[in-house]
Amino acid sequence: MSLTAEETSHAHDRLDPKSFGEQHNESELLGMRSKIDESCRWPCLVFFATGTAWLVVGSLLAMMASIKLHSPEFLAQHAWLTFGRVRPAHLDTVVFGWASLTGIGTSLWLMCRLCRTPLRYPSMLVMAAVIWNIGTLAGTIAVLAGESNSIEYLEFPYYATFMLFIAFAIVAVWAIFTFGQRQEGHVYVSQWYLFGALFWFPWLYATVQLLEIAGLVKGVAQESVHWWFGHNVLGLWFTPIGIATIYYLIPKVIGRPIYSYYLSILGFWSLALFYNWAGAHHLIGGPVPQWLVTCSIVGSVMMIIPVTTTAINHHMTARKHLELLRYSPTLRFIVFGAMSYTIVSFQGSAMSIKAFNEPFHFTHHTIAHAHLGLYAFYSMVMFGAMYYIVPRLTGREWASSKLIRLHFWMVSIGITLYFVGLTLGGIIQGFELNQASVPYNEVVGQHGLWNGTKLFFEGFKEQNGAVKFMAIVHDSIPWLLSRSVAGTMMTIGHLAFGTLLLINLTGWGRRRVGPTLFRADDERYHAAMGEEQDWTVPPQDEQGAHI
Amino acid sequence: MTGIASILVFGMIAALSASVIYGLWWAMRKGQMSDFAKGATSIFDDDEPIGQVTDAFPDKKKKNR
Amino acid sequence: MNYGPTLFIGVFLAFASAWLGMIFLPAHHLGHLKPVAADTTSPALPKPYSGLELRGRKVYQADGCVYCHSQQIRGGEYNADLNRGWGPRRTVPQDYVNDDPVLLGTMRTGPDLVNIGARQPSDTWHYKHLYQPQLTSPGSIMPPHPFLFEKRKIVGQPSPDALDVPGIEKGYELVPGDDAKALVAYLKSLDRTYDVTK
Numbered sequence: 044m045s046l047t048a049e050e051t052s053h054a055h056d057r058l059d060p061k062s063f064g065e066q067h068n069e070s071e072l073l074g075m076r077s078k079i080d081e082s083c084r085w086p087c088l089v090f091f092a093t094g095t096a097w098l099v100v101g102s103l104l105a106m107m108a109s110i111k112l113h114s115p116e117f118l119a120q121h122a123w124l125t126f127g128r129v130r131p132a133h134l135d136t137v138v139f140g141w142a143s144l145t146g147i148g149t150s151l152w153l154m155c156r157l158c159r160t161p162l163r164y165p166s167m168l169v170m171a172a173v174i175w176n177i178g179t180l181a182g183t184i185a186v187l188a189g190e191s192n193s194i195e196y197l198e199f200p201y202y203a204t205f206m207l208f209i210a211f212a213i214v215a216v217w218a219i220f221t222f223g224q225r226q227e228g229h230v231y232v233s234q235w236y237l238f239g240a241l242f243w244f245p246w247l248y249a250t251v252q253l254l255e256i257a258g259l260v261k262g263v264a265q266e267s268v269h270w271w272f273g274h275n276v277l278g279l280w281f282t283p284i285g286i287a288t289i290y291y292l293i294p295k296v297i298g299r300p301i302y303s304y305y306l307s308i309l310g311f312w313s314l315a316l317f318y319n320w321a322g323a324h325h326l327i328g329g330p331v332p333q334w335l336v337t338c339s340i341v342g343s344v345m346m347i348i349p350v351t352t353t354a355i356n357h358h359m360t361a362r363k364h365l366e367l368l369r370y371s372p373t374l375r376f377i378v379f380g381a382m383s384y385t386i387v388s389f390q391g392s393a394m395s396i397k398a399f400n401e402p403f404h405f406t407h408h409t410i411a412h413a414h415l416g417l418y419a420f421y422s423m424v425m426f427g428a429m430y431y432i433v434p435r436l437t438g439r440e441w442a443s444s445k446l447i448r449l450h451f452w453m454v455s456i457g458i459t460l461y462f463v464g465l466t467l468g469g470i471i472q473g474f475e476l477n478q479a480s481v482p483y484n485e486v487v488g489q490h491g492l493w494n495g496t497k498l499f500f501e502g503f504k505e506q507n508g509a510v511k512f513m514a515i516v517h518d519s520i521p522w523l524l525s526r527s528v529a530g531t532m533m534t535i536g537h538l539a540f541g542t543l544l545l546i547n548l549t550g551w552g553r554r555r556v557g558p559t560l561f562r563a564d565d566e567r568y569h570a571a572m573g574e575e576q577d578w579t580v581p582p583q584d585e586q587g588a589h590i
Numbered sequence: 591m592t593g594i595a596s597i598l599v600f601g602m603i604a605a606l607s608a609s610v611i612y613g614l615w616w617a618m619r620k621g622q623m624s625d626f627a628k629g630a631t632s633i634f635d636d637d638e639p640i641g642q643v644t645d646a647f648p649d650k651k652k653k654n655r
Numbered sequence: 656m657n658y659g660p661t662l663f664i665g666v667f668l669a670f671a672s673a674w675l676g677m678i679f680l681p682a683h684h685l686g687h688l689k690p691v692a693a694d695t696t697s698p699a700l701p702k703p704y705s706g707l708e709l710r711g712r713k714v715y716q717a718d719g720c721v722y723c724h725s726q727q728i729r730g731g732e733y734n735a736d737l738n739r740g741w742g743p744r745r746t747v748p749q750d751y752v753n754d755d756p757v758l759l760g761t762m763r764t765g766p767d768l769v770n771i772g773a774r775q776p777s778d779t780w781h782y783k784h785l786y787q788p789q790l791t792s793p794g795s796i797m798p799p800h801p802f803l804f805e806k807r808k809i810v811g812q813p814s815p816d817a818l819d820v821p822g823i824e825k826g827y828e829l830v831p832g833d834d835a836k837a838l839v840a841y842l843k844s845l846d847r848t849y850d851v852t853k
Binding site: 111125126127128131195254259261264265266330332397401406476478509519520 | 793
């Protein structure tokens with residue numbers, strides 16, 4: 044059937060009752076899929092490789108900061124390595140280096156796959172990656188050199204943030220353009236989330252830079268703007284990219300569609316509405332108007348709606364296929380991430396309620412929460428995404444199952460230890476900062492763990508305590524030590540992943556042959572899938588090329 | 591906050607909100623909200639059909655292929 | 656679908672309202688605050704920072720003090736900060752009118768500092784604490800900041816600024832550098848204990 048030029052150019056707008064997949068035969072689709080993956084190669088790999096390099100740098104900075112908190116003499120001689128500089132350098136390298144770069148790389152591939160169109164203008168995107176990296180490097184060096192303005196998440200000097208903004212803008216423009224080129228009529232839920240991230244977030248970034256850094260807002264109102272932005276880094280940049288990835292990869296890996304697509308759309312729009320209000324929960328109790336704080340608490344609690352819909356969706360989609368967690372590295376990381384998203388979001392809603400906020404504000408509990416979100420949710424999802432995407436871009440399989448398993452177990456046990464240790468430490472610290480009467484370590488030392496803990500909380504209920512500050516510091520140290528142990532494990536995991544990535548990028552891995560399986564003759568696997576097909580014959584396209 | 595800043599911020603609020611509204615309007619107009627089952631299955635096709643698992647650990651036994 | 660117009664208005668209000676509420680209104684209400692004098696003969700409070708104090712504030716930013724220290728006292732139903740003796744009252748927006756940027760802080764690995772100038776007016780204490788926190792606060796996890804100080808050979812008379820700290824050999828003295836002096840001046844200016852009538 045022949046169409047006029049105009050009809051063809053708006054073909055996707057007519058929302059054919061048949062989806063793209065139904066309009067083409069299998070080998071056409073295979074060819075197109077390979078073409079799309081191949082077109083993504085250079086830009087995505089540059090984003091992934093540089094992002095992972097920043098992960099290693101960020102992990103080293105993290106270890107330094109963590110050790111300094113229980114051993115303050117560590118590397119304390121020089122200004123550029125003092126805790127007050129290393130800590131923001133860690134935050135900025137993992138947020139703008141690792142998390143953002145891998146997020147963009149994943150988003151590019153997702154957009155192309157979902158639009159079913161090859162990636163165009165790859166050199167523009169590679170340039171964006173280079174600019175972003177230079178900006179992050181310049182900003183990090185500036186922080187270590189003492190040029191930071193110490194506004195959390197916004198420490199970089201204007202020249203670095205300007206570079207980040209240019210790169211953001213390039214990616215946003217590319218995203219709109221690519222969307223216009225799409226061959227698939229249905230806009231999948233992941234694409235909504237990606238637009239939220241790639242298009243709306245740069246807009247917010249520019250706004251906060253103008254308002255805050257250019258000094259258009261004065262006084263404590265700055266902090267309202269600051270945390271409105273800070274929370275949007277999580278809610279309109281990282282969360283959408285993470286959720287978009289989960290919504291695509293869980294169905295793709297297990298081979299089943301999302302349980303309730305309607306719920307996922309509802310989840311997106313409610314997230315977009317409520318998240319913007321949540322930011323001032325960082326300022327509860329502070330010198331800001333009460334109505335502002337109240338609105339933020341409401342927004343934070345309303346987040347339960349999108350989070351619950353997302354959690355139901357993920358769970359119902361995957362629940363009959365959890366045995367696949369044994370066979371798919373991507374699924375392991377992504378499911379870990381998805382579950383962490385639910386936990387961290389409910390925790391966040393709880394933390395904004397005054398009864399929780401009073402003791403836990405200003406404590407290590409907040410840091411544990413931050414890492415549950417940015418690491419246990421977002422970073423684990425990024426690992427899962429890269430495990431899926433990279434072999435499809437390079438045509439090479441991962442070199443070692445053992446290293447993948449080492450990576451997974453190190454980081455999952457590591458982050459669990461991190462979260463538990465610092466949450467408990469934060470709870471104790473928080474109660475001691477507020478109403479507790481006796482220091483925790485002292486009481487447990489005298490009365491044992493169980494009775495001591497009971498006595499400690501009874502002292503808290505008395506509402507008249509004031510544990511001396513130095514005792515609070517002293518009581519935190521074991522928990523801060525546990526964080527260094529956890530961080531060491533996580534760093535080992537990162538080195539394992541970095542090694543795997545390096546091997547894959549430099550070509551030492553095996554060439555991919557067909558959809559790789561754990562073992563082609565594993566009876567349990569096929570029984571689990573109810574499959575009859577013979578997987579030992581690798582599929583090839585018409586030209587005999589490998590998939 | 592100075593006058594120019596107010597206009598700038600107000601303008602950005604309006605423009606961003608307008609684009610959000612436009613997105614929702616567009617989606618409804620183009621029928622994105624009409625067939626949710628189609629939306630969910632749109633990421634599958636004959637090449638990667640429903641029921642096919644598409645990821646696994648690298649195969650240890652196929653080392654020499 | 657007839658829910659369209661209602662839905663759009665709802666979405667618009669929800670989205671735009673966050674901007675209005677979190678950015679525009681606070682900036683509008685709070686952006687015009689200025690120091691206030693209690694009567695015609697008193698100085699307007701909070702006092703503007705001197706040049707040295709502003710320089711010290713930059714050191715505070717450069718060395719990331721805000722990542723362990725807050726500068727806000729909660730009040731009302733949150734009375735723990737007041738019980739701890741960190742100040743006579745909670746802090747209010749007025750207290751921060753001269754601060755650019757405002758450094759409320761979100762962590763209390765160390766104590767709150769908004770009234771540290773009132774709690775600890777001794778220069779010597781601050782210098783020693785910055786140089787080596789263990790000297791004034793044994794068991795502290797605050798990092799030492801030796802790079803803010805200078806160990807130099809005594810030429811002629813010892814300097815009046817010289818600090819009495821262990822580990823300095825005979826013939827040498829430890830003096831605060833310019834950044835240390837500025838930082839301590841800033842810390843001493845952190846005093847928001849004045850009354851606020853509102």
